[in-house]
Amino acid sequence: MNPNIYELSKMTKEQYDFIMKRAELDITEQMKVAKEVSDDVKARGDEAVLEYTAKFDRVQLTADKMKVTPEEIEAGYNNLDKETREAIEYAYKNIYDFHEKQLPEEMWFTMVDDGLMVGEKTTPIVDVCLYVPHGKGSFPSVLCMLGIPAVVAKVPKIVVVTPPNEKGEVDDAILAAAKIIGITEIYKVGGIQAVAAVAYGTETIPKCHKIIGPGNSYATAAKRVLANHIDAGLPAGPSEIIVLADEKADPEKVALDWMIEAEHGPDSAALLVTHSKELVEKVVPIVNRQLEKISPKRKEFIETNLTTYGGVILTNSLDESIDFVNEYAPEHMEVMTEKPFDTLPKIKNAGEILLGDYTPVTLCNFVLGPNAILPTGGFAKTYSSVSVQDFLKRSSVGYASKDGFEKVRDYAYRFAKVEGFDTHGLAVKERK
Numbered sequence: 001m002n003p004n005i006y007e008l009s010k011m012t013k014e015q016y017d018f019i020m021k022r023a024e025l026d027i028t029e030q031m032k033v034a035k036e037v038s039d040d041v042k043a044r045g046d047e048a049v050l051e052y053t054a055k056f057d058r059v060q061l062t063a064d065k066m067k068v069t070p071e072e073i074e075a076g077y078n079n080l081d082k083e084t085r086e087a088i089e090y091a092y093k094n095i096y097d098f099h100e101k102q103l104p105e106e107m108w109f110t111m112v113d114d115g116l117m118v119g120e121k122t123t124p125i126v127d128v129c130l131y132v133p134h135g136k137g138s139f140p141s142v143l144c145m146l147g148i149p150a151v152v153a154k155v156p157k158i159v160v161v162t163p164p165n166e167k168g169e170v171d172d173a174i175l176a177a178a179k180i181i182g183i184t185e186i187y188k189v190g191g192i193q194a195v196a197a198v199a200y201g202t203e204t205i206p207k208c209h210k211i212i213g214p215g216n217s218y219a220t221a222a223k224r225v226l227a228n229h230i231d232a233g234l235p236a237g238p239s240e241i242i243v244l245a246d247e248k249a250d251p252e253k254v255a256l257d258w259m260i261e262a263e264h265g266p267d268s269a270a271l272l273v274t275h276s277k278e279l280v281e282k283v284v285p286i287v288n289r290q291l292e293k294i295s296p297k298r299k300e301f302i303e304t305n306l307t308t309y310g311g312v313i314l315t316n317s318l319d320e321s322i323d324f325v326n327e328y329a330p331e332h333m334e335v336m337t338e339k340p341f342d343t344l345p346k347i348k349n350a351g352e353i354l355l356g357d358y359t360p361v362t363l364c365n366f367v368l369g370p371n372a373i374l375p376t377g378g379f380a381k382t383y384s385s386v387s388v389q390d391f392l393k394r395s396s397v398g399y400a401s402k403d404g405f406e407k408v409r410d411y412a413y414r415f416a417k418v419e420g421f422d423t424h425g426l427a428v429k430e431r432k
Contacts, residue, residue: 001289001303004105004311005280006299008324020328022309022377023238023267025084030221034192038225041196046203051294052193056218060167061188068170068186076175088177091144091367098369099149102388109397115383115404119397127157127206128391129198129230130183131213132174134163134190140177143364145373145386147181155392158183159208161198163190190215195222199230201273212390233390237376240271240309242330242359246318248338253357254279256335257287260361261317262305268368269309270302271328275322279423280312322346332361351380405431 005016021357040048046063054060077085109119130146132139143160150158159181165171170188178186181398187205189197195215211223212233212264223232241261245254254272262270272304274280289304291299317323318337325333329349338342340355347353352364365372375383400408416425 001291001306002210003284003287003306004308005314006311008320009316017279019309019311019313020378022240022269025147027217027224029219030217034195034218034221035190035205036205038196038199038222041193041202042200046370048191048195049189049205051187051204052191053164056191056193057163061163061164061168061187063204065168066187066189068175068188070184072170072349073175073184073186076170076172077179080172080176084173085176085180088144088173088369089181091141091228092148092180092367095122095144095148095371096152096170096366098170099152104389104392104394105154107397113407115401116295116409117399121395121397122392123167123395124153124155125391126155127159127208127210128155129159129161129208130210130423131211131215131219132162132361133161133213133219134165134171135216138173140170140171140173141372142213143174143177143183144181145371147178147183149371149386150391152180153388155391157206157208158185159198159206160186161189161194161205162186162210163194163261163419164188168416186421190219190372192218192222195219195230196224199226202271212373212386234373234375234386235377235379236373238267238269239332240269240330240376241332241334242271242273242325243334243336244325244343245276245279245336246319246321247274247279247337249274249276249279249336250357251282251286253280253360254336255283255290257336258283259287259290259302261332262302262310263294264302266301266304267309268301268305270305271310271313271317271330273317273324275317275321276320277314280314283294318343319346325350329378330362331374331376331380334359334361349381351375351383351385383408 025146037052100343107121109117111117129149162170162174169344172187195211197205198208198211210231214236224278239261243254243258258270258272260270291302313324315317333350333352334354334369335343336357344353344355352370354361354364363369371385371387373386412428
């Protein structure tokens with residue numbers, strides 16, 4: 001396998017734009033399907049959800065089987081092997097501790113002037129739907145990354161939707177994670193019909209105010225179509241990583257970590273960004289050797305990735321590499337430089353930043369604690385990772401005493417007059 005190797009200074013505009021765009025899909029056709037399916041779910045509820053589950057997931061369910069029972073959750077937990085349960089429990093602790101640190105004060109106040117007090121009151125969103133994908137495997141880590149901050153935020157009603165497996169069931173690892181987290185409301189439905197069901201509500205599936213979690217292009221299309229009916233959270237598309245390395249980086253570790261996100265699928269993007277040609281010459285043969293150790297499917301994903309949206313970006317200096325990173329704004333990035341903590345302040349745009357030789361994305365995806373549901377497609381320039389904040393909302397609070405009101409009434413009246421709002425002005429001018 002010969003990966004793409006670009007010299008940044010010699011890239012054509014077409015090459016540069018292609019790499020920057022990643023696998024940003026034109027989902028116009030998916031949105032047409034999403035509109036049709038969503039309208040049908042709105043009109044026919046459970047009946048439509050079941051029909052589309054049979055059509056898209058090839059699973060026959062009945063309305064009374066859509067909701068996972070407490071007995072199914074218990075059985076899934078007990079059926080899962082002890083080692084995997086212990087891994088989920090360990091991850092739960094670290095993820096919980098990390099997100100607990102994000103909790104803001106429930107209420108704060110400050111005096112901006114004599115008799116004038118302002119502040120904020122933070123409350124959890126009343127309900128939220130967590131979307132856990134299934135298409136390429138079981139993803140208990142996704143449920144952990146979504147469910148734990150929701151629990152930390154004390155969301156009163158947490159709903160999970162996830163596509164059923166070929167047996168019409170939810171995988172044991174998902175059920176075990178739900179039990180460990182403390183989530184009890186799970187529905188065996190995914191794709192467009194799941195998003196529409198929680199956006200509108202059906203006879204079985206409750207309407208929710210927000211849905212959050214990664215999904216395929218059809219689920220993404222449904223979120224866009226239904227944006228006026230449900231908050232769809234941050235944009236999370238195909239996985240991407242930049243490994244930023246200098247001439248001191250260990251080629252073996254660079255090779256291993258460069259492949260991590262590339263195995264997610266052919267539309268992922270894995271880039272090695274470095275100014276060291278010697279490092280690249282050592283890394284590429286190691287990647288080819290490691291490819292022989294993995295499954296044919298994952299090998300194909302990586303080979304496709306590194307010859308389409310991924311590859312090597314060769315720069316002239318570490319500073320130029322950092323500039324490229326900030327422009328690309330990757331979902332995941334690893335800093336494998338001689339002094340990673342010196343490099344850290346220079347990284348401005350990235351969903352997550354992992355430092356040093358022993359912090360592969362694998363750790364953060366599963367057990368380290370920081371959230372692994374991250375903005376993709378360059379949205380790390382304006383979006384953050386999923387956090388407790390995604391499950392909270394803030395209300396501004398203000399108070400003026402009589403003396404405080406007298407101090408500011410004329411200033412407020414001036415604004416009202418300039419902006420032409422008569423009743424705004426009357427409310428302060430005529431107040432006795």
